[in-house]
Amino acid sequence: MDANWYLAQTIxxxxxxxxxxxxxxxxxxxxxxxxxxxxxxxxxxxQASPPQTFETSLTRFVRDxxxxxxxxxxxAGTMLRFARGQxxxxxxxxxxxxxxTHVPPLMVASITESCNLHCKGxxxxxxxRGAENELPADRWSGLYRExxxxxxxxVLVAGGEPFARxxxxxxxxxxxxxxxxxxxxxxxxxxRAIEAIRRSRNVVPVVSLEGxxxxxxxxRGPGVYRRVMQSMGHLxxxxxxxxxxxxxxxxxxxxxxxPAFVRSLVDAxxxxxxxxxxxxxxxxxxxxxxxxxxxxVLRQRVNAFHAERRALFVAFPGDEERYGGCLAAGxxxxxxxxxxxxxxxxxxxxxDASVRETSxxxxxxxxxxxxxxxxxxxxxxxxxxxxxxxxxxxxxxxxAPAQEAGGEADERAV
Numbered sequence: 353m354d355a356n357w358y359l360a361q362t363i364x365x366x367x368x369x370x371x372x373x374x375x376x377x378x379x380x381x382x383x384x385x386x387x388x389x390x391x392x393x394x395x396x397x398x399q400a401s402p403p404q405t406f407e408t409s410l411t412r413f414v415r416d417x418x419x420x421x422x423x424x425x426x427x428a429g430t431m432l433r434f435a436r437g438q439x440x441x442x443x444x445x446x447x448x449x450x451x452x453t454h455v456p457p458l459m460v461a462s463i464t465e466s467c468n469l470h471c472k473g474x475x476x477x478x479x480x481r482g483a484e485n486e487l488p489a490d491r492w493s494g495l496y497r498e499x500x501x502x503x504x505x506x507v508l509v510a511g512g513e514p515f516a517r518x519x520x521x522x523x524x525x526x527x528x529x530x531x532x533x534x535x536x537x538x539x540x541x542x543x544r545a546i547e548a549i550r551r552s553r554n555v556v557p558v559v560s561l562e563g564x565x566x567x568x569x570x571x572r573g574p575g576v577y578r579r580v581m582q583s584m585g586h587l588x589x590x591x592x593x594x595x596x597x598x599x600x601x602x603x604x605x606x607x608x609x610x611p612a613f614v615r616s617l618v619d620a621x622x623x624x625x626x627x628x629x630x631x632x633x634x635x636x637x638x639x640x641x642x643x644x645x646x647x648x649v650l651r652q653r654v655n656a657f658h659a660e661r662r663a664l665f666v667a668f669p670g671d672e673e674r675y676g677g678c679l680a681a682g683x684x685x686x687x688x689x690x691x692x693x694x695x696x697x698x699x700x701x702x703x704d705a706s707v708r709e710t711s712x713x714x715x716x717x718x719x720x721x722x723x724x725x726x727x728x729x730x731x732x733x734x735x736x737x738x739x740x741x742x743x744x745x746x747x748x749x750x751x752a753p754a755q756e757a758g759g760e761a762d763e764r765a766v
Contacts, residue, residue, distance in 0.1 A: 407442060407457065434554070437505060437529045444503030453716055454725070455502045458685040460698055463492060463520045464512040465690050469537055471572050486517075486690040487708060493523035495688065498712040500527045507532045510698065512690070515540035525552040533558050533624075535597055537572065538583040546590045558595040558626060559584060561617075563607040581620065588621035595624035595664075600650055601640040602630075609653045624664040627654060631699045631738045669738075678731035678739045681724035682716065696724055700740040702747050723750045 445455045464486055487495075499507065507530055514521055514534050522545075524532045531554055538559035549555045559580055562568040568577040587594045596617050598608040607613065608627065617625060627650060632638040642650065650667055657665045669679065679685060680697035687695040692708035694715040695701055705715040724731075730746065731739040740747065 434505070434529060434531055441503040441505040444501075448502060448713070453502075453713055454682050454722075455504060455716060456682045456685050457504060458506040458508065459499050459504050460508045460510060460685055460687040461492070461495075462510045462512070462687065462689050462698060463487075463514055464517045466516040467511060467513040467537075468516065468539060469513070469572055469576070487692045489517070489519040489523060491692070491708065492520045493526055495707055495712060496524060496527045496530065500530050502713060502716075505530050508685075509534040511535075513537055513540060515542075515545065518542075518545055521545070521555060522548060524555050528552070528554050530554060532556065533595070535560060535626075537576070538580040539576070541583050541587070543586070546586060546592055550590050550592050556593055556595060556624070557587060558597045558624070559622075560597045560599070562599060563604050564613055564616075567604055567607060584620050584622070593623050594621065595626065596622040597626040597628055600627050600629055600642060600667075602642055602646060603640060605642065605646050605650065609650065614657055618663050622663060624666065625657070627665070627667045629667070629669060631741065633699060633741065677728050680731075680740050681721045681728075683725055683728060686716070686721065694718060694721070696721060696747075697738065697740050699738040700744065700747065702744075702751060704751060720747075720750055 441457070445457065448455045496507065507524075509521065509524075509532055513536060515536050518540075521532070521534055524530070525548070533556050535558045538557070541557060549557065561577070561580060562571045565577040568580070569575065584594065584596075600608055614625065629642055629647070629650070630637075630640050632641050654665045654667045657663075677683075678697075680687075680700060682696075685697075687698045688707060689695055689698075689701070689703070692706045693703035694705040694707060694712075695703045702720065703718075704720040705718040707715050724740070724747070730743055
């Protein structure tokens with residue numbers, strides 16, 4: 353028997369045991385915390401503190417991910433390290449909160465406006481400024497480190513097409529305790545990138561689709577679906593974990609949530625599926641937003657898929673009312689645009705702070721973000737689309753004082 357093979361299998365087995373112990377301990381702690389409160393004092397999920405409820409959901413997501421990678425022992429060590437780091441990150445954020453800086457657990461980083469496709473209704477194209485003044489790669493690398501030091505351990509990387517700036521994705525390897533989900537059209541993932549991602553283990557490509565071949569090619573262009581499935585095949589062959597992202601509209605909901613289509617993606621190797629509700633940024637597209645009934649249907653189907661335990665399933669933004677309304681502006685996440693502006697949400701292009709020449713910690717003290725959080729009661733209405741975008745006229749009034757004072761206040765073209 354080959355000694356190296358035997359050693360590798362032994363290490364994988366020990367990691368497997370560690371994962372089981374961690375999952376069991378985390379679940380036991382959750383049960384003990386719930387059981388330690390008198391029955392009358394237990395808070396229903398809908399009435400729980402929104403940040404605490406969101407933190408709990410993230411913890412459960414990580415725990416489910418750990419259970420899932422038990423089927424792939426080579427990933428267990430990486431996932432276990434990341435999972436254990438979540439509690440430390442929560443303590444770090446709490447320490448910053450005590451010092452007057454509110455830090456969310458998640459950052460959305462739109463690293464470029466450049467894209468090799470021209471999809472119909474793309475919100476990034478609707479907000480485009482021009483790619484000539486984008487943050488350089490070394491600043492993004494520094495920003496990743498700053499985010500990690502602040503306790504931000506999830507980064508969603510978006511664009512444009514993120515792989516058009518591979519050097520920015522490659523910089524993620526410098527913060528191994530942060531998990532980077534890169535939302536991509538899947539067409540620019542080169543063999544070199546696949547090998548680098550395989551080594552780093554903290555980058556998860558999430559390939560975007562509109563549904564099966566007809567729906568995807570209709571919006572993204574002829575032949576795109578076939579090429580995307582080829583990219584998925586290359587990722588799977590290299591042992592790189594990846595996911596898929598599906599935009600759910602009032603028109604395609606039944607297609608993207610059909611068991612046969614979802615099963616085909618899981619069979620292709622996708623280990624996490626995001627169902628992203630369409631947000632009508634462009635005028636005249638409001639009818640594409642999900643109705644309340646359709647949102648209920650989406651939640652029910654995602655829960656049913658999740659119960660099968662074949663992959664992780666996430667509806668985004670999901671049931672925000674469960675968290676007390678909109679999670680933007682730092683209540684759950686913040687957004688950094690390609691030029692470095694700190695914004696409440698990718699769909700709400702308003703800013704009074706930038707990370708181009710200031711630290712992320714300083715930018716997070718943004719008066720705009722604080723004002724939105726303090727008035728989040730205005731943003732509990734989430735029937736279709738983005739609650740913050742629906743209240744954009746109010747948000748503009750929050751920017752007015754900074755604009756009058758000659759500050760950073762800015763709004764992307766909409």
